[in-house]
Amino acid sequence: xxxxxxxxxxxxxxxxxxxxxxxxxxxxxxxxxxxxxxxxxxxxxxxxxxxxxxxxxxxxxxxxxxxxxxxxxxxxxxxxxxxxxxxxxxxxxxxxxxxxxxxxxxxxxxxxxxxxxxxxxxxxxxxxxxxxxxxxxxxxxxxxxxxxxxxxxxxxxxxxxxxxxxxxxxxxxxxxxxxxxxxxxxxxxxxxxxxxxxxxxxxxxxxxxxxxxxxxxxxxxxxxxxxxxxxxxxxxxxxxxxxxxxxxxxxxxxxxxxxxxxxxxxxxxxxxxxxxxxxxxxxxxxxxxxxxxxxxxxxxxxxxxxxxxxxxxxxxxxxxxxxxxxxxxxxxxxxxxxxxxxxxxxxxxxxxxxxxxxx
Amino acid sequence: xxxxxxxxxxxxxxxxxxxxxxxxxxxxxxxxxxxxxxxxxxxxxxxxxxxxxxxxxxxxxxxxxxxxxxxxxxxxxxxxxxxxxxxxxxxxxxxxxxxxxxxxxxxxxxxxxxxxxxxxxxxxxxxxxxxxxxxxxxxxxxxxxxxxxxxxxxxxxxxxxxxxxxxxxxxxxxxxxxxxxxxxxxxxxxxxxxxxxxxxxxxxxxxxxxxxxxxxxxxxxxxxxxxxxxxxxxxxxxxxxxxxxxxxxxxxxxxxxxxxxxxxxxxxxxxxxxxxxxxxxxxxxxxxxxxxxxxxxx
Numbered sequence: 133x134x135x136x137x138x139x140x141x142x143x144x145x146x147x148x149x150x151x152x153x154x155x156x157x158x159x160x161x162x163x164x165x166x167x168x169x170x171x172x173x174x175x176x177x178x179x180x181x182x183x184x185x186x187x188x189x190x191x192x193x194x195x196x197x198x199x200x201x202x203x204x205x206x207x208x209x210x211x212x213x214x215x216x217x218x219x220x221x222x223x224x225x226x227x228x229x230x231x232x233x234x235x236x237x238x239x240x241x242x243x244x245x246x247x248x249x250x251x252x253x254x255x256x257x258x259x260x261x262x263x264x265x266x267x268x269x270x271x272x273x274x275x276x277x278x279x280x281x282x283x284x285x286x287x288x289x290x291x292x293x294x295x296x297x298x299x300x301x302x303x304x305x306x307x308x309x310x311x312x313x314x315x316x317x318x319x320x321x322x323x324x325x326x327x328x329x330x331x332x333x334x335x336x337x338x339x340x341x342x343x344x345x346x347x348x349x350x351x352x353x354x355x356x357x358x359x360x361x362x363x364x365x366x367x368x369x370x371x372x373x374x375x376x377x378x379x380x381x382x383x384x385x386x387x388x389x390x391x392x393x394x395x396x397x398x399x400x401x402x403x404x405x406x407x408x409x410x411x412x413x414x415x416x417x418x419x420x421x422x423x424x425x426x427x428x429x430x431x432x433x434x435x436x437x438x439x440x441x442x443x444x445x446x447x448x449x450x451x452x453x454x455x456x457x458x459x460x461x462x463x464x465x466x467x468x469x470x471x472x473x474x475x476x477x478x479x480x481x482x483x484x485x486x487x488x489x490x491x
Numbered sequence: 492x493x494x495x496x497x498x499x500x501x502x503x504x505x506x507x508x509x510x511x512x513x514x515x516x517x518x519x520x521x522x523x524x525x526x527x528x529x530x531x532x533x534x535x536x537x538x539x540x541x542x543x544x545x546x547x548x549x550x551x552x553x554x555x556x557x558x559x560x561x562x563x564x565x566x567x568x569x570x571x572x573x574x575x576x577x578x579x580x581x582x583x584x585x586x587x588x589x590x591x592x593x594x595x596x597x598x599x600x601x602x603x604x605x606x607x608x609x610x611x612x613x614x615x616x617x618x619x620x621x622x623x624x625x626x627x628x629x630x631x632x633x634x635x636x637x638x639x640x641x642x643x644x645x646x647x648x649x650x651x652x653x654x655x656x657x658x659x660x661x662x663x664x665x666x667x668x669x670x671x672x673x674x675x676x677x678x679x680x681x682x683x684x685x686x687x688x689x690x691x692x693x694x695x696x697x698x699x700x701x702x703x704x705x706x707x708x709x710x711x712x713x714x715x716x717x718x719x720x721x722x723x724x725x726x727x728x729x730x731x732x733x734x735x736x737x738x739x740x741x742x743x744x745x746x747x748x749x750x751x752x753x754x755x756x757x758x759x760x761x762x763x764x765x766x767x768x769x770x771x772x773x774x775x776x777x778x779x780x781x782x783x784x785x786x787x788x789x
Contacts, residue, residue: 167600214580270774271767274527274580275719279767282712286760294754409588416581449599454592461585465578466571 149417149424152463153431160456169448178453181441182434189321190440193392194405195433196323200330200385201411202429203337207381208273208374209420210341211353215378217262217277218408220284221255225383227288228254229390230397231296233309240312247313248329248387255383256376258284263375267368273375285403292399304399315391326388333381338422350374354420382408406454410436413457417464432457496626498743503627504701506739507635508533508710511693512717513724513731514638514645515686520726521649522682523662523675527583528568530714531590532687536561536694538594541608541705542601550614550699554634557698558691564590565687573679587714595707609704616700632700634692641689646728658682690714712763719766723773734769741765 161171181187201218208215215221229251236243258280265276289304296306315324341347353360353370361367389402410432418424439453512529519526536557543556568586571577602608616632649655658678660668665675697713698705716738723737724730745758 163596214584216584265767265771269771271770272722275715275722275770276767278715279719279763279770282763283760286756289759290754290756293756406591409591412584413588416584449596451592451595451599455589455596456592458585458589458592461581462567462571462589465581465585466567466575 148464149419149428152417152460155463156456156459159459160452163452163455164448167448169446174442174446174448174452177442177445178435178438180438181445182438184441187437187441189323191430191434191437192323192327193321194407194437195430196327196330196388197385197405197407198410198414198433198436199334199426199429200326200381200388201408202414202425203330203334203411203422204378204381204385205408205412206415206418206420206422206425207337207378208371209354209415211350211370211374212357213371213374214274215259215262215277215375216274216412217259217279217281217284218378218382218411219403220281221259221379221382222386222389222408223288223402224258224284225251225255225386226390226397226402227291227296227306227386228383229387230306230309231291233313233390234296234307236313240310243310243313244315244391247391248384251383251387251390252380253383255386256380259379259382260372260376263368263372267371273371277375288397289399292397296397298396306397309391309395313391314395315388317392322393324388324392326392329384329388333384334422334426341422405436410457413461416461498747499627499740500630501746502736502739502743503631503635504739505742506735507631507638507700508693508697509713509717509720509738510638510732510735511634511641511689511696512686512714513720513735514641514728515689515693516717516721517724517726517728517731518645518649518658518682518689519686520721521662522658522679523665524568524572524679524683525579525583526568526683526686527580527718528565528586528714529686529690529717530710530712531583531587532561532565532690533694533697533714533717534587534590534594534708534710535564536691537698537709538597538694538705539691540695540698541613542597544614544699545602545610548614550616553614553699554616554692554695557695558688561691561694562684562687565683565690569680569683573676573683591708594705598705598707605707607704607706609706613703614699615703616696632696634696634700637692638696642728642732649728654678693717716762716766719770723766723770737769738762738766 157175161175164171164174182191201222204221205215205218229247232247232250233243236246238246259277262273262277262280265271265280266273269276292306293304298305298307315326317324341351349360349365349370352363353365353367357367385407386402390397411429414428414432415425417428435453435456436450439450442448442452443450512533515532516526516529539560540553540557542553543560544550544553547553547556564586567589568579568582571582572579598608599605616634618630619633619636621629647655649659657668657673658681660671661673661675661678668675668678693713694710697709717735720731720734720738723734724732741762745761748761749755749758
């Protein structure tokens with residue numbers, strides 16, 4: 133037992149992800165020194181701001197969205213597919229949930245369920261459309277998912293500004309959902325049951341990835357698409373199913389966002405924080421491994437909330453945390469780590485498995 | 492809606508940043524580097540162009556500054572993919588993210604504002620009146636004319652010049668090129684640097700030509716459209732020009748329709764829908780001819 137823990141410890145010490153994070157923290161410190169701030173104090177305020185008693189609730193609320201979206205993007209990424217349309221799927225999920233919530237004749241608790249399902253269905257259908265574009269028309273998923281994202285956001289924006297708009301309000305927002313149509317929160321915090329839903333989705337992904345035949349097929353496709361094709365994996369079908377699943381999770385996050393405070397769809401509010409990109413970064417950092425993705429997403433959520441605290445106490449702009457995230461991925465993609473140096477000495481290591489290959 | 496010269500004038504304005512960036516992307520593609528970081532490089536160009544113009548008081552020094560900064564930024568992609576053999580797609584996505592964070596951070600620390608920096612004293616690129624060119628082709632900034640020249644230069648260079656031939660050779664068969672004594676890495680570095688310079692100019696045109704301000708994430712997907720234009724134009728300079736023109740016209744028509752009472756949301760989406768539709772049509776046609784799409788999964 134001790135040996136396993138020790139080997140796990142040494143393995144994570146050698147992990148490129150850890151090296152990238154450490155390298156990014158150092159680059160961030162250089163940035164802070166460059167702008168005349170005290171790096172120790174700034175980083176200290178990030179940690180205390182994110183995990184302190186005032187920040188932890190906020191970290192978990194942000195975490196709900198970031199983990200959810202990271203999961204959504206990790207699902208297809210596990211098979212080597214990159215879904216760049218997360219924002220569109222998220223927003224459609226949100227507006228579908230809002231519309232359902234406003235017009236559903238069902239009693240409130242059932243309406244909540246209907247909202248969640250509507251959000252998932254909208255996200256799934258739209259993401260599947262991107263898969264169809266690749267399968268039937270040969271437009272690369274990367275491009276089709278991304279391009280489809282923009283009309284989706286415009287459409288949701290239109291609905292929020294015109295048909296569903298709150299009368300008499302100057303803000304581009306829908307009416308408030310009826311009383312009771314909301315996800316219950318824990319105590320007086322802003323953390324809702326949505327966190328549990330996302331956690332459950334992560335648990336399902338962890339199980340499916342490790343224990344089911346489908347999970348094996350997905351990983352195999354990600355590691356070596358040609359081998360998977362020989363082994364009988366129907367790639368177009370897999371793409372369609374994975375994208376639908378991915379969109380469903382993104383839509384679920386949108387629905388959770390609408391069913392939480394302030395209980396309405398506000399144009400731009402779901403995408404303003406850029407959680408989709410944060411989620412994508414987390415999934416890339418963890419090479420789409422289920423548990424790793426969730427942990428990386430939580431880490432980034434903490435970084436984001438801590439960044440706000442840092443901005444309040446030290447006047448360092450919170451955008452620094454966004455820079456840190458991207459630097460992590462730059463280092464990771466360029467493999468600026470010990471593994472890379474070893475690989476250079478030994479040319480055979482060139483054949484090592486690529487974590488994410490999208491083309 | 493009337494089809495008049497003002498419409499085409501604004502279409503050309505919308506075309507320019509995309510054309511410059513897409514030209515850079517096409518050169519990278521030809522050298523065998525998939526450059527998906529055009530959006531980020533362009534955004535760096537926007538910011539450094541505005542910063543350069545503000546601190547020197549000259550829009551042209553701003554343009555030079557934008558080209559240099561964006562070229563320096565593109566080195567991340569060059570070193571990452573060519574020397575360290577990292578994944579170009581992941582690096583490109585990271586470059587796009589980094590640019591948003593970096594420019595937001597610098598906007599706050601350098602200019603002390605959030606969201607948008609604009610000042611009446613910020614020098615922008617003025618229009619040049621060309622005699623006898625008519626209302627459509629006259630009155631643009633010099634970068635607009637430069638972008639057309641760049642298309643011609645790139646087309647001739649890639650098709651005729653020995654360096655262009657070697658660059659294509661490097662992209663198509665790096666091992667064969669290396670055997671013939673052509674260093675693939677050198678040509679790929681040059682291609683990525685060129686794309687950096689072109690994206691810097693694209694950013695400068697966007698921030699100092701089309702408007703005179705910098706706002707967070709002001710590229711708003713134009714770099715991605717440029718990536719699509721590279722695919723649509725099959726990485727040919729003239730093809731890229733046509734693809735970019737399609738987008739420019741869609742944006743200009745959308746803007747006009749908005750003035751006629753169409754909701755802004757519908758017209759905002761129009762360029763993306765048009766691009767996607769064009770991509771469908773061109774792939775369908777290419778599929779019949781069994782030509783592979785650039786950047787498509789094999």
